[in-house]
Amino acid sequence: MGANASSSIDLTQDGLSNPLSKSKKLEDIPEACVALVLSYLNPPEICMMARINRAFHAASSADFIWESKLSSNYKYILEKLLGLSVTGMRKKDIFAKLSRSNSFDGGTKEIWIDRNNGGVCLAICSKGMRITGIDDRRYWNYISTDESRFQTVAYLQQMWWLEVDGDLEFQFPAGTYSLFFRLQLGRVTKRLGRRVCNSDHVHGWDIKPVQFQLTTSNSERAISRCYLDNVGTWIHHHVGDFVVEDPTIMTKIRFSLTQIDCTHTKGGLCVDSVLVCPISLAKVLTSFDSLIVTK
Numbered sequence: 001m002g003a004n005a006s007s008s009i010d011l012t013q014d015g016l017s018n019p020l021s022k023s024k025k026l027e028d029i030p031e032a033c034v035a036l037v038l039s040y041l042n043p044p045e046i047c048m049m050a051r052i053n054r055a056f057h058a059a060s061s062a063d064f065i066w067e068s069k070l071s072s073n074y075k076y077i078l079e080k081l082l083g084l085s086v087t088g089m090r091k092k093d094i095f096a097k098l099s100r101s102n103s104f105d106g107g108t109k110e111i112w113i114d115r116n117n118g119g120v121c122l123a124i125c126s127k128g129m130r131i132t133g134i135d136d137r138r139y140w141n142y143i144s145t146d147e148s149r150f151q152t153v154a155y156l157q158q159m160w161w162l163e164v165d166g167d168l169e170f171q172f173p174a175g176t177y178s179l180f181f182r183l184q185l186g187r188v189t190k191r192l193g194r195r196v197c198n199s200d201h202v203h204g205w206d207i208k209p210v211q212f213q214l215t216t217s218n219s220e221r222a223i224s225r226c227y228l229d230n231v232g233t234w235i236h237h238h239v240g241d242f243v244v245e246d247p248t249i250m251t252k253i254r255f256s257l258t259q260i261d262c263t264h265t266k267g268g269l270c271v272d273s274v275l276v277c278p279i280s281l282a283k284v285l286t287s288f289d290s291l292i293v294t295k
Contacts, residue, residue, distance in 0.1 A: 034059035042116050043069055043095065066091035069118045072173045072247055074098060077111060077120075080171075101149065109168075110149060119278035120173060126154035126271045129166035133159055147188060147234065148272045155187055157201050158267035162210070165256035166274060172244040172251050178282035179214050180236040181257050182272040185228055197232035204266030205229065210259040212239040217252035228269070236275060236285050 038046050038060055050060035071077075074094060078084045081104045086094065095118075101110045108128030112121055126142070131154055133139040139159045142152050156162070164181075185205065186197040205228040214222040222240020244251055255274055259266060277285070 029055065031055060031059045035062040035065055038062075039065045039068060043099075043118075044115060061090065061092050063091040066095045069095055070098070071113055071118050071120045073120065073171050074113075076171045077102075081111065107150075114278070114281055117278075117280070119175075119281055121275065121277040121281065122168065122170065123149060123276075124166055124168060124274045125150035125152065126164075126273065127152065129164055129271075129274070131271070132161060132163040143187065143270075145188065150273060153184075154271040156267055156269040156271070158203075158265050160262045160265050162257070162259040162266060162269075164258070164271055165254065167252065167254045168276070169250050169252045171249070172247065174244050174247045176241055176243050176279040177276055178241050178279050179239045179253070179255055180275045180277075180282070180285070181212060181239060181255075182234060182236050182275060183228065183230070183257075184234045184270040184272070185231045185268055187268070187270065188232065199231050199268060202231055202268030204264050205259075205269075207264050207266075208259060208261045210257060212237060213254075213256045213258075214240040214242065215254045216242045217250075218242070218245075234272065238282070241279055241282075 034056055038049060038056075039062075041049065043066075046060050046065065050057045070091065075086055077098060078086050078094065082102055084097075095113070098111075098113045099115045101112045103110050105128065108125050110123045110125075113119060114121060125148070127150070131140060134154065139157060141155050141157065143155045144151060145153055147153075154164075185202045186199040187201070188195055188197050190196070209225040209227045212224045212226075214220075220242045222242070224237075224239060226237065239255060242251075242253065253276070257271070275285075
């Protein structure tokens with residue numbers, strides 16, 4: 001019996017009697033299986049998992065993973081807007097390129113995709129819009145600021161007639177989108193490293209509301225009105241939503257900001273940009289602005 005027990009022990013120590021005795025490591029998982037698991041994660045999670053080991057890092061570069069994260073119009077964005085060729089580019093590199101802000105149309109517009117869900121976002125700066133009286137420095141000025149992604153905003157000193165409008169033609173992926181005007185009352189400067197808002201020119205916004213309007217080539221229309229009172233705080237003012245059903249055709253949108261009641265002057269308004277983004281991101285955006293206002 002003792003001999004039999006001894007023999008059993010030796011077999012176990014040699015790893016012959018227990019096939020599970022060899023420790024399994026993450027490196028032993030087939031790369032294809034790792035890639036399949038990673039495909040169910042969002043991009044930030046994939047990048048985090050890629051740091052585990054070499055096998056995960058190699059698997060995280062699979063094209064089929066990143067193509068599923070890209071917007072359906074990524075070729076249109078790269079080739080038509082940015083003048084780049086997708087030939088030879090890995091899908092991971094395309095995602096990295098598009099998840100950063102990319103300017104087009106003479107630097108007056110920027111486009112990027114959300115890093116979490118690949119949703120397409122666009123921004124149009126004040127110089128990319130038509131502003132009544134912008135060429136007369138008695139009324140409007142362009143001022144430099146690091147609080148804008150475009151580094152410049154249009155500042156209204158005083159005027160009777162406020163009219164800002166613009167348009168955009170773009171091949172949107174199917175979905176529902178929201179459009180916002182990013183505005184602030186007061187002119188912000190830095191003094192001794194501190195943010196200081198000059199509200200000397202702010203007046204006239206509590207008498208009549210401003211009107212926002214949005215129309216699309218699909219005959220959709222949205223109108224909203226509000227009184228401006230956000231002195232020293234940037235706010236994304238929601239203009240309206242629109243739906244894109246056919247991602248293969250161009251969608252044209254027109255937008256405007258007006259306050260054309262000439263019974264009083266108004267001034268002290270900073271116009272930064274117009275933002276278009278998927279409605280899922282819009283909810284996060286408005287929640288963020290609400291937190292800023294209540295602080």
